[in-house]
Amino acid sequence: MLQIDDISFSIEGRPLFTGASARIPAGHKLGLVGRNGAGKTTLFRLIRGELALEGGTISLPARARIGGVAQEVPSSSTSLLDTVLEADSERAGLMAEAETASDPDRIAAIQTRLADIDAWSAEGRASAILKGLGFDAQAQSRPCSDFSGGWRMRVALAGVLFAQPDLLLLDEPTNYLDLEGALWLESYLARYPHTVIIISHDRGLLNRAVDHILHLEDQKLTLYAGGYDSFATLRAEQRAVLAAEAAKVAARRAHMQKFVDRFRAQATKARQAQSRLKMLEKLQPITPPSETARHVFTFPAPEELSPPILRLEDVAVGYGGPPVLRNLNLRIDQDDRIALLGRNGEGKSTLSKLLAGKLDGKGTLTRASKLRVGYFAQHQVDELELDETPLQHLQRERPTEAQPKLRARLAGFGLMADQAETVVARLSGGQKARLSLLLATLDAPHLLILDEPTNHLDMESREALVEALSAYSGAVILVSHDMHLLSLVADRLWLVSGGRVTPYDEDLESYRAMLLAGEGKPARDKPGKAAPTTPRRATRDEIQTLRSNLRKSEARVEKLEAMRDKLASKLADTALYEDVRIAELQVWQAKYAEVMEGLDRAEALWVAAQEALDKAEGAAALSQS
Numbered sequence: 001m002l003q004i005d006d007i008s009f010s011i012e013g014r015p016l017f018t019g020a021s022a023r024i025p026a027g028h029k030l031g032l033v034g035r036n037g038a039g040k041t042t043l044f045r046l047i048r049g050e051l052a053l054e055g056g057t058i059s060l061p062a063r064a065r066i067g068g069v070a071q072e073v074p075s076s077s078t079s080l081l082d083t084v085l086e087a088d089s090e091r092a093g094l095m096a097e098a099e100t101a102s103d104p105d106r107i108a109a110i111q112t113r114l115a116d117i118d119a120w121s122a123e124g125r126a127s128a129i130l131k132g133l134g135f136d137a138q139a140q141s142r143p144c145s146d147f148s149g150g151w152r153m154r155v156a157l158a159g160v161l162f163a164q165p166d167l168l169l170l171d172e173p174t175n176y177l178d179l180e181g182a183l184w185l186e187s188y189l190a191r192y193p194h195t196v197i198i199i200s201h202d203r204g205l206l207n208r209a210v211d212h213i214l215h216l217e218d219q220k221l222t223l224y225a226g227g228y229d230s231f232a233t234l235r236a237e238q239r240a241v242l243a244a245e246a247a248k249v250a251a252r253r254a255h256m257q258k259f260v261d262r263f264r265a266q267a268t269k270a271r272q273a274q275s276r277l278k279m280l281e282k283l284q285p286i287t288p289p290s291e292t293a294r295h296v297f298t299f300p301a302p303e304e305l306s307p308p309i310l311r312l313e314d315v316a317v318g319y320g321g322p323p324v325l326r327n328l329n330l331r332i333d334q335d336d337r338i339a340l341l342g343r344n345g346e347g348k349s350t351l352s353k354l355l356a357g358k359l360d361g362k363g364t365l366t367r368a369s370k371l372r373v374g375y376f377a378q379h380q381v382d383e384l385e386l387d388e389t390p391l392q393h394l395q396r397e398r399p400t401e402a403q404p405k406l407r408a409r410l411a412g413f414g415l416m417a418d419q420a421e422t423v424v425a426r427l428s429g430g431q432k433a434r435l436s437l438l439l440a441t442l443d444a445p446h447l448l449i450l451d452e453p454t455n456h457l458d459m460e461s462r463e464a465l466v467e468a469l470s471a472y473s474g475a476v477i478l479v480s481h482d483m484h485l486l487s488l489v490a491d492r493l494w495l496v497s498g499g500r501v502t503p504y505d506e507d508l509e510s511y512r513a514m515l516l517a518g519e520g521k522p523a524r525d526k527p528g529k530a531a532p533t534t535p536r537r538a539t540r541d542e543i544q545t546l547r548s549n550l551r552k553s554e555a556r557v558e559k560l561e562a563m564r565d566k567l568a569s570k571l572a573d574t575a576l577y578e579d580v581r582i583a584e585l586q587v588w589q590a591k592y593a594e595v596m597e598g599l600d601r602a603e604a605l606w607v608a609a610q611e612a613l614d615k616a617e618g619a620a621a622l623s624q625s
Helices: 040-048 080-086 089-100 104-116 119-132 149-163 179-191 203-208 228-263 270-282 348-355 378-382 390-397 403-411 429-440 459-471 483-489 508-517 540-571 579-624
Strands: 002-011 014-024 029-033 055-059 066-068 167-171 195-199 212-217 220-225 310-317 325-332 337-341 362-367 373-377 447-451 475-479 492-497 500-503
Touching: 002 040, 014 055, 014 212, 014 220, 029 040, 029 203, 029 228, 040 066, 040 167, 040 195, 066 149, 080 089, 080 119, 080 149, 089 104, 089 119, 104 119, 119 149, 119 179, 149 167, 149 179, 179 203, 179 483, 179 508, 203 228, 203 483, 212 228, 220 228, 310 348, 325 348, 325 500, 337 348, 337 483, 348 373, 348 447, 348 475, 373 378, 373 429, 378 429, 390 403, 390 429, 403 429, 429 459, 459 483, 475 483, 483 508, 540 579
Parallel strands: 029 195, 029 212, 066 167, 167 195, 337 475, 337 492, 373 447, 447 475
Antiparallel strands: 002 014, 002 055, 212 220, 310 325, 310 362, 492 500
16 A cells, blocks of 8 residues: 655645655556646656655555666666566566576575566567557567667567566656557556556546546545546535635625624614624634636648548659558548548648648649648657747747737747746646647648647646637647547547558447457447347436537538538629630539539438437337336
8 A cells, every 4th residue: 555644745836746645456457647737747756766755655566566667778788678578677687597507495596586576488478569559579579779769768668568567657658659558558557557647637547547537636536436538527516615605605705794884983872793703703604626727729721622522533652762652542521520540650740741742642632722731740749949948939930910919829829928938848748749740830831731639638627628719710630649539520530540541430449349359340249149129328418419410410511511602603693704714614523523522422421420429319218118
């Protein structure tokens, strides 16, 4: 059991913990949540003994091992597999001692202990962990020096998972993982045999991999049973109850104060006024839990272009050698919300770069004449000028714009006056990500390509991003390990696999099941297995998502119908059919054909969305009857 008793700690005079306590039984999986800057990472350092407490105690069972991910695996010539094996220092020490030991009793003790810790299956376990985090057998034999810092962070994570400490402390473990790696980690942590505490803003991870939430607020720690959604619901209920109580107490105080003010000077009422004055002194105001700061994103709206805004016909793309992707036949309309799925290395980033115009392909790639593309990738956060302020970044991009307008742009992405004048090196990871998102959307792009946009964003910022993308009038191509974001934003799925890009007709839960099963396609019922007689009842969130998809589908059809009607009116102009305007007529006819093609597809999606909702609501009604 991890016991945190009445701890106190401050940084530069600012208290982070004041009389905070928590008792965490062995084997529990916890998500540690709280506002940015509340002290979550500091708590990890206090548990590891890297910082000295000002008061209170933190205790663990004797000989309990604490493990966490190192900042980075050194760039060495050691292979990935050997690096992970060396992370279990006890096994590595015993294996080395076994080579030189000569005392029969000591040799026997070593062999017994090696058997107890299952040392002989270590290579297989280490290899399986590396594979789950995206390293195939060939990559596992390569030296660490062959890989970038982000990939070496995965190796560091593999090492601590392999060592299996009694208390595993993970700080934002999915930041360097793709969707496949994040889903594997969820499954692995759910089966982890010891205690785990995770700092994360990944809602899916906090719902599926943990069984408790440890909330850090107002310098105190509170333990809640269940995942993040249960915690958020309970907190909202508590806030509503306390807010109502606070309003009642405030009204009562106001009523008493009014009585005192009116009658304290009257002799006949003086005693009653004094009595109420004493009651006022005893009536302490109730302060409801503070609301989390509201974060917003404001994406500028692009003008509307005729569909499609981008079309690929028999396109191949690569990096000079054999093509990474081939036979690409894709179409993107301005109202599309597309998530790219696929295992690591299959070509999701390659496709993103092709669509963004950062890679040239072979074949026919047709872009709308006025098409603007915004591109955000994780590495762009690292390419910001560290010695410049956000305001200076914008001034370089918009040298003729007045400073008040530039500051308004920054404020629209949550970078207020103080952050606008702070050099990038001193900004938080989330603030840097906000600045990069602002730069990517500065020109009001018709197509916005986001590659892992939520890394470094806190929970509130992620929710704000969902709202902004839902309201955005341009197309979105999304690559993310955050399934919550994908489920709320994307209405189409493309699978990047085997050098091709194809529509994925299943849903995200089917894709998740496929990945966890380690198969090439979603698992189906085995032959001879009876199908369930009652359909699974859809959750409230799933039904809300289906209703949202239906509304989006209806809006898309209405928009295309309006565009069709405008083009039909244009084509009804008899002057357009004169010989001298035949070329112009052909252009308008081509646009009309494209709109009709898009309308057919939109209507099919609308019908599918309605059928999915009807099925889910029918199952819910059946389960209640």
